[in-house]
Amino acid sequence: MSSQVSENIPLAERMRPTNIEDFVGQEELLGEGKILDRLIPRKKIPSLLFWGPPGSGKTTLAKILARNTETDFVFFSAVLSGVKEVREIVARARERKDKDNTQTVLFVDEIHRFNKAQQDAFLPHVESGLLTLIGATTENPSFEVIAPLLSRCRVLVLKALSTENLKIILERALTDKENGLGGQNLRIESKAMEHICSLADGDARNALNILEIAADLAEPDPGDAAGKAVITVHTAEEAGQRRRLRYDAAGEEHYNQISALHKSLRDSDPDGALYWLARMLAAGEDPLYIARRLIRFASEHVGIADPQAISIAVSCRDAYHMLGSPEGELALVQITVYLATAPKSNAIYKAFHEVRRDIEKTGSLPVPLHIRNAPTRLMQQLDYGKGYKYAHDDEDGLVEQEHLPPELSGKKYYHPTNRGYEALVKDRLTKWRQILKSRKNKK
Numbered sequence: 001m002s003s004q005v006s007e008n009i010p011l012a013e014r015m016r017p018t019n020i021e022d023f024v025g026q027e028e029l030l031g032e033g034k035i036l037d038r039l040i041p042r043k044k045i046p047s048l049l050f051w052g053p054p055g056s057g058k059t060t061l062a063k064i065l066a067r068n069t070e071t072d073f074v075f076f077s078a079v080l081s082g083v084k085e086v087r088e089i090v091a092r093a094r095e096r097k098d099k100d101n102t103q104t105v106l107f108v109d110e111i112h113r114f115n116k117a118q119q120d121a122f123l124p125h126v127e128s129g130l131l132t133l134i135g136a137t138t139e140n141p142s143f144e145v146i147a148p149l150l151s152r153c154r155v156l157v158l159k160a161l162s163t164e165n166l167k168i169i170l171e172r173a174l175t176d177k178e179n180g181l182g183g184q185n186l187r188i189e190s191k192a193m194e195h196i197c198s199l200a201d202g203d204a205r206n207a208l209n210i211l212e213i214a215a216d217l218a219e220p221d222p223g224d225a226a227g228k229a230v231i232t233v234h235t236a237e238e239a240g241q242r243r244r245l246r247y248d249a250a251g252e253e254h255y256n257q258i259s260a261l262h263k264s265l266r267d268s269d270p271d272g273a274l275y276w277l278a279r280m281l282a283a284g285e286d287p288l289y290i291a292r293r294l295i296r297f298a299s300e301h302v303g304i305a306d307p308q309a310i311s312i313a314v315s316c317r318d319a320y321h322m323l324g325s326p327e328g329e330l331a332l333v334q335i336t337v338y339l340a341t342a343p344k345s346n347a348i349y350k351a352f353h354e355v356r357r358d359i360e361k362t363g364s365l366p367v368p369l370h371i372r373n374a375p376t377r378l379m380q381q382l383d384y385g386k387g388y389k390y391a392h393d394d395e396d397g398l399v400e401q402e403h404l405p406p407e408l409s410g411k412k413y414y415h416p417t418n419r420g421y422e423a424l425v426k427d428r429l430t431k432w433r434q435i436l437k438s439r440k441n442k443k
Contacts, residue, residue, distance in 0.1 A: 012208035014179040025165040047133040049141050052158025055203030058136035066105040072096050076108045086121045093130050111135035112144035119146045160202025169204050181215050188231040199240035214239035266301050270340035277336050291317035294335050305345035305420035343420025351414040365405035400436045
């Protein structure tokens, strides 16, 4: 590669491995006896979906597989291309198949950005075997890829690269004279290497981009006899600026992290809850979305065990809405800790769901006559309200009468726990039922 061409190509692209021996990471897929270790020696590969975070090697693995199988490798961007380009690729694949029986591997980068119509366009050609599909996505394919296409592909999950993986990649880039920075007379402090790996957050492309900028910013070290420029921690900080956290407000990490926050709260772990709250805020999640979920949690998992929880949750939402970020974020911290340390009960949640199930099964059961309103003479003549007992006329404020339709008579939906304020509610209900029972036994 000429130096002039090399200067115009980013370091991350220049350092992309071209054979499996140089690939770093993903041992779960490439280790001895693992799926890619078994597939690579073959001349034919199945349709695959690589699902993993940015910079984990999805595109590189696809290119290595295609090169190893001596197929016609076609790169296709779901961002830049559409159905028209799919038709052109299909026509070219037919020509290659008819001419010399060459198989076409269609690599679709960011396949999750394809809509249903675009995915449908190449589905029949994957089904017929004309195209071998290799898709790459950072999003959960079960949400983003149509079921017929997903069923014809083997999903391979890639993980973010470890710090050790990233160090190997960076050291290669620093010593490679042909494609890397080996000709620039550089050295890097060990702490600077650690810092770049930390900033990269498991993303090889990000790590190499930071290293490339840091190399341009590096100053000669007066104390170095060889006159090498040194990449210091300060240089790495300048090059990397702020860490970019993996997150997509509508994707996999969004659902994973709100789930982690929810479960930490339910398990009464304020430390875990605070961590996931801070992670989501740092990654750019809408704070009002989090506030809405916390209000829901206050009803669903605290409920009457602490009746104040929902009021405090709403107040903290309003406080954030008034103050905005960053000042208002402390209100979200407050309600997060409050909910994590509050007594828990899902009794009202379960009661409501059981009621809804019964309504779905029994339909529109009529209101019992004795608890119907009777504002007109006709209604009174039809026995609306007849036999109704007015609770305030009783010395204990208690009356024995059925409020459910006859088909559900005696059904109990709400079962309070012994936790928090709900324990008092349970004692109260138990006492009332005992009074009514004793009255009934005296009759």
